[in-house]
Amino acid sequence: MNGDVGAAGLATSLALVAVAVSISLWQRLGLERQIVWAATRALVQLLLVGAALALIIDPARPLVWSWLWVIAMIGYAGDVARRRAPEVPGVLPLAIAAFAAAAVVALTVIFALRVLPLEGRTLVPIAGMMVGNSMTATVLVARRLVDELRDKRDEVEARLALGQPSGHAAKPYLRTALRAAITPQIETTKATGLVFIPGAMTGLILAGVSPTQAVLVQAVVMFLVLGSVATSTAVIGLGLVRRLFTADHRLVPL
Amino acid sequence: MGEPSGFIFQDVVVERGNRRALDGFSAEIPATGITAVFGPSGSGKSTLLRLCNRLEVPTKGRVLLDGVDIASFDPLRLRRRVGMVLQRPTPFPGTVRDNLRTAAPDADSDRLSRALTRAALDTSWLDRDATTLSGGEAQRVCMARTLVTEPTTLLLDEPTSSLDEAAASVLERAVRDLARAGTAVVWVSHDPAQVKRMADHIVRIERGRYAGSDLSNPPEMVGE
Numbered sequence: 001m002n003g004d005v006g007a008a009g010l011a012t013s014l015a016l017v018a019v020a021v022s023i024s025l026w027q028r029l030g031l032e033r034q035i036v037w038a039a040t041r042a043l044v045q046l047l048l049v050g051a052a053l054a055l056i057i058d059p060a061r062p063l064v065w066s067w068l069w070v071i072a073m074i075g076y077a078g079d080v081a082r083r084r085a086p087e088v089p090g091v092l093p094l095a096i097a098a099f100a101a102a103a104v105v106a107l108t109v110i111f112a113l114r115v116l117p118l119e120g121r122t123l124v125p126i127a128g129m130m131v132g133n134s135m136t137a138t139v140l141v142a143r144r145l146v147d148e149l150r151d152k153r154d155e156v157e158a159r160l161a162l163g164q165p166s167g168h169a170a171k172p173y174l175r176t177a178l179r180a181a182i183t184p185q186i187e188t189t190k191a192t193g194l195v196f197i198p199g200a201m202t203g204l205i206l207a208g209v210s211p212t213q214a215v216l217v218q219a220v221v222m223f224l225v226l227g228s229v230a231t232s233t234a235v236i237g238l239g240l241v242r243r244l245f246t247a248d249h250r251l252v253p254l
Numbered sequence: 255m256g257e258p259s260g261f262i263f264q265d266v267v268v269e270r271g272n273r274r275a276l277d278g279f280s281a282e283i284p285a286t287g288i289t290a291v292f293g294p295s296g297s298g299k300s301t302l303l304r305l306c307n308r309l310e311v312p313t314k315g316r317v318l319l320d321g322v323d324i325a326s327f328d329p330l331r332l333r334r335r336v337g338m339v340l341q342r343p344t345p346f347p348g349t350v351r352d353n354l355r356t357a358a359p360d361a362d363s364d365r366l367s368r369a370l371t372r373a374a375l376d377t378s379w380l381d382r383d384a385t386t387l388s389g390g391e392a393q394r395v396c397m398a399r400t401l402v403t404e405p406t407t408l409l410l411d412e413p414t415s416s417l418d419e420a421a422a423s424v425l426e427r428a429v430r431d432l433a434r435a436g437t438a439v440v441w442v443s444h445d446p447a448q449v450k451r452m453a454d455h456i457v458r459i460e461r462g463r464y465a466g467s468d469l470s471n472p473p474e475m476v477g478e
């Protein structure tokens with residue numbers, strides 16, 4: 001068996017959704033409708049994306065379509081960041097800049113240095129992993145930095161009052177926010193393979209690729225995620241510091 | 255820069271949303287002695303103080319220091335010249351020495367020791383953890399930290415409000431010595447007894463406006 005899932009297989013797997021629905025009914029969680037809606041929506045979205053991807057990453061199609069897909073993904077992720085962190089002023093352009101910076105760093109290493117061949121079928125999923133993981137960390141760092149500066153306003157202003165430039169005065173709080181956002185990624189990286197087998201590897205093994213090859217690809221993806229998370233959080237953190245202080249080194253009201 | 259003549263506020267307005275923290279405030283703060291900025295809570299005292307080192311800027315009007323609009327100064331240099339101690343002590347993580355070095359990274363030990371002495375402390379404090387000090391001690395460390403930059407004016411925003419009486423009187427004594435040695439002090443207070451004890455000059459403020467240079471109507475203030 002090569003791991004292909006047919007229509008019958010997919011229908012059977014819906015039994016697992018039925019399990020979730022029964023638990024909700026049994027414990028009166030009132031979540032049945034949401035579960036069914038979420039499962040349906042996920043399935044439709046995946047089918048649509050699958051069809052679009054099949055079109056875009058078709059080797060016969062020009063690579064520019066894959067690049068456009070990547071750009072759209074970055075834009076969409078920026079919008080998600082804006083909705084998840086509404087209290088952060090000007091988060092949309094900063095988040096887009098952060099994802100773009102992570103994309104430049106990650107895609108340069110992966111493709112310009114020929115870790116993988118540059119094709120639609122590699123570019124789109126690699127960029128997806130990078131943006132998806134960076135998004136959570138970016139939102140986290142933005143919210144945490146705003147919280148820190150608001151809660152420790154007295155301390156920040158005491159630093160400013162000593163004549164420290166704003167970039168300098170914000171450093172301890174930026175450091176806290178960056179550590180909080182990057183640490184979970186480090187923990188995940190450490191536990192990979194022992195605690196859980198990550199998605200890319202699962203997919204490859206199910207699709208019949210040898211585990212050794214799957215492991216190598218997974219390692220590349222893990223390092224890619226780590227590098228992207230560090231880059232995107234640093235960019236949004238530093239950008240936000242500029243946004244939260246005026247040019248004459250005052251902390252804006254938060 | 256002109257001769258030391260202190261701060262002059264010219265028709266200063268500070269708007270926060272649709273509220274006016276200062277509403278056409280005009281007054282002078284001389285360049286010598288202790289000036290108490292006195293008034294009830296919410297009258298605009300802290301805003302007035304924050305204008306002096308540009309932690310805040312006026313919506314309208316001007317603030318002059320020694321005859322020059324402070325908007326034309328480099329804010330970082332201004333803040334080293336006009337030091338500030340906040341209402342609640344804000345020791346930074348680390349030792350007292352780390353705190354003083356934050357203000358002046360290349361200050362030599364003479365300068366550190368001078369700043370400590372002026373805040374009624376001494377060099378035996380340098381290696382203590384600044385975050386485990388009592389309120390009064392922490393506030394004096396914050397004052398020493400500000401004095402390391404050797405400001406010509408010191409702004410104090412109700413610095414004794416979170417301290418007990420003994421700690422407050424140590425701080426008051428230190429500030430009086432400072433003023434006597436030539437540092438101009440601006441001391442925000444809502445306590446008429448403290449103002450009477452400390453002030454060489456008084457700037458009374460009510461509802462964001464200058465209200466005179468005396469302590470009139472103190473009974474109303476007692477409950478503040």
